[in-house]
Amino acid sequence: MRTWWKFPGQLLLILLLVVASSEAMRMRGEPMPGLANVNRHRNGQEATNSQPQGRITGGNTASEGSWPWIASIQNVYSYHLCGGSIIDKRWILTAASCVTALRARNLLVVTGTNDWWSLSASYYLVDQIHVHCNFDKPLYHNDIALLHLAEDIVYDEVTQNITLADIDELDVGETLTFAGWGSTEAMGTYDRYLKESSGTYVSVEECSNLLGNTDEVDLGHVCVQMPVGKGACHGDTGGPLIDSQQRLVGLGNWGVPCGLGHPDVYARTAFYHDWIRTTMNGCTIA
Missing domain, CATH: 2.40.10.10 (Trypsin-like serine proteases)
Known part of the structure; x- marks a missing residue:
């Protein structure tokens, strides 16, 4: 487990880089979300949005710790790609379309927070990606994958398996x-x-x-x-x-x-x- 504040140089680089809005749920007829965003960097919009809104179009803000098993799957620039679920201390369940054709070393898993931008959240390195062998055979079927982490997730009051x-x-x-x-x-x-x-x-x-x-x-x-x-x-x-x-x-x-x-x-x-x-x-x- 690591926290971003231990790496000020990387953090500064992330905060200085600005890109256009995201393109990745996998939407019918659109690119796979992992590949579409693997090289994205954080932009300034999320950083300035410092307080959660009470309600947005289509949903409510989740309270801290109410989804202790949820994980943000991110690229190496700490940009959110997809969601995932903690099912074991070393295993994250997610969609194959999020990680297919990607390398494990290009992924991070962030846990224990409802703010994917959080600088103090715990993050974990991925060392194996297991994509269902029949993913997209036929199209939109078997869209499931497992990520194996390089170290155990530390469980606490806001981080648990489901x-x-x-x-x-x-x-x-x-x-x-x-x-x-x-x-x-x-x-x-x-x-x-x-x-x-x-x-x-x-x-x-x-x-x-x-x-x-x-x-x-x-x-x-x-x-x-x-x-x-x-x-x-x-x-x-x-x-x-x-x-x-x-x-x-x-x-x-x-x-x-x-x-x-x-x-x-x-x-x-x-x-x-x-x-x-x-x-x-x-x-x-x-």
Whole structure:
């Protein structure tokens, strides 16, 4: 575990570099969020936004420590790429589209904060990336990955692992909640402070119909219907979707940008339970 204040030279370099707004939830037909932002640097907008807003379009600001298992996956310039979930002291679960074609040495994982800009947050180096072997085969399917960290995450009151939902017990109409640092509008800049919002679980069949009878949704997905004006957006890919028992039921995969009333689509953790466990144990499955 390290903190940015121990590296004033790197921090100064980051603060001096200014770039355009982000382009990365993975949005239908758009670039993969990891590759799209791997060379991004922090800009001045997040730094000047020093206080969290009580409410933004599409969600509420999450209180500090209310999502102790959430992680910000960042590039080497400490720029947020995607969300992730702590499932073990050495393992982060995220979307494959966030990390495919990237090198482990180009990623950082930040924990224990709802402010991805935080200079005192704990960050961890990644030493292995495990992407599902059938990622995007077919398109938007098997969008799941595991990151192995170089050292143990230090648990405390604001940093904990989350329990995986290993049995699919979701009911149509059930309330599910997600959180992320994504933008509040299509092609907007990422939000500095963690936001959360809730929607209702939609069956795979109904979700496919609502998305135009697409085959890009199957039993490996969880769909969440949000009111118009709310929903996942760029930068929310890989973030956690939880049920009322605070179990991880999904992770952000893809959607139609942004908050237009279409269901958002998540990878169903219960469907991938065997892949997750065998990967963590150093095994492989067909």
